[in-house]
Amino acid sequence: KNEVEQSPQNLTAQEGEFITINCSYSVGISALHWLQQHPGGGIVSLFMLSSGKKKHGRLIATINIQEKHSSLHITASHPRDSAVYICAALGGGGGSNYKLTFGKGTLLTVNP
Amino acid sequence: DADVTQTPRNRITKTGKRIMLECSQTKGHDRMYWYRQDPGLGLRLIYYSFDVKDINKGEISDGYSVSRQAQAKFSLSLESAIPNQTALYFCATSEPSGGMYNEQFFGPGTRLTVL
Numbered sequence: 001k002n003e004v005e006q007s008p009q010n011l012t013a014q015e016g017e018f019i020t021i022n023c024s025y026s027v028g029i030s031a032l033h034w035l036q037q038h039p040g041g042g043i044v045s046l047f048m049l050s051s052g053k054k055k056h057g058r059l060i061a062t063i064n065i066q067e068k069h070s071s072l073h074i075t076a077s078h079p080r081d082s083a084v085y086i087c088a089a090l091g092g093g094g095g096s097n098y099k100l101t102f103g104k105g106t107l108l109t110v111n112p
Numbered sequence: 113d114a115d116v117t118q119t120p121r122n123r124i125t126k127t128g129k130r131i132m133l134e135c136s137q138t139k140g141h142d143r144m145y146w147y148r149q150d151p152g153l154g155l156r157l158i159y160y161s162f163d164v165k166d167i168n169k170g171e172i173s174d175g176y177s178v179s180r181q182a183q184a185k186f187s188l189s190l191e192s193a194i195p196n197q198t199a200l201y202f203c204a205t206s207e208p209s210g211g212m213y214n215e216q217f218f219g220p221g222t223r224l225t226v227l
Binding site: 030031033035040041042043044045048086088090098099100102103104105 | 143145152153154155156157160162200202206214215216217218219220221223
């Protein structure tokens with residue numbers, strides 16, 4: 001059983017819609033990493049956060065450490081947001097603070 | 113210029129061949145990683161290196177070996193490729209330990225097909 005679960009696995013939206021992708025984890029972590037993978041395959045780091053909320057342009061990431069849950073929101077979605085979004089939990093300290101445990105990703109398709 | 117580069121970007125090879133995938137970085141990071149990505153399985157760690165003299169196995173190291181030639185270079189080798197090593201391979205780098213500074217930065221990936 002993967003220790004990091006994402007939902008939904010697939011998401012289709014119309015341009016302009018508000019998008020939410022959820023990530024739950026069962027391990028103790030020091031931070032959570034949101035990544036974006038475009039159809040060409042490359043992986044880009046979007047956020048790394050250990051508490052509260054971070055915002056970058058139309059992207060917002062939140063995390064609730066007590067509930068072991070994080071969300072990635074996209075406001076005013078656009079077709080160029082179509083990608084796979086991956087959350088990854090960074091190990092909870094000691095010797096494991098390098099280790100990322102990855103979710104399986106959420107495939108987002110935004111139609112014009 | 114990209115901070116983390118991988119060569120080749122695509123490779124098709126035959127069962128039993130030796131293959132080397134190379135990763136170079138200009139970020140000045142000490143830590144480097146090799147992952148593979150398979151459909152439906154997500155990313156899995158093959159090997160990681162905290163510095164030139166510190167190399168460690170990840171969760172799926174069987175069938176692979178690595179070499180850290182310099183701080184900036186980390187190579188992954190498949191000594192005798194087999195079809196189930198067909199996958200997308202990523203190199204990544206990060207800063208040394210210390211809370212937020214473990215954000216990892218990924219290369220563009222190498223698509224490897226073993227026939």
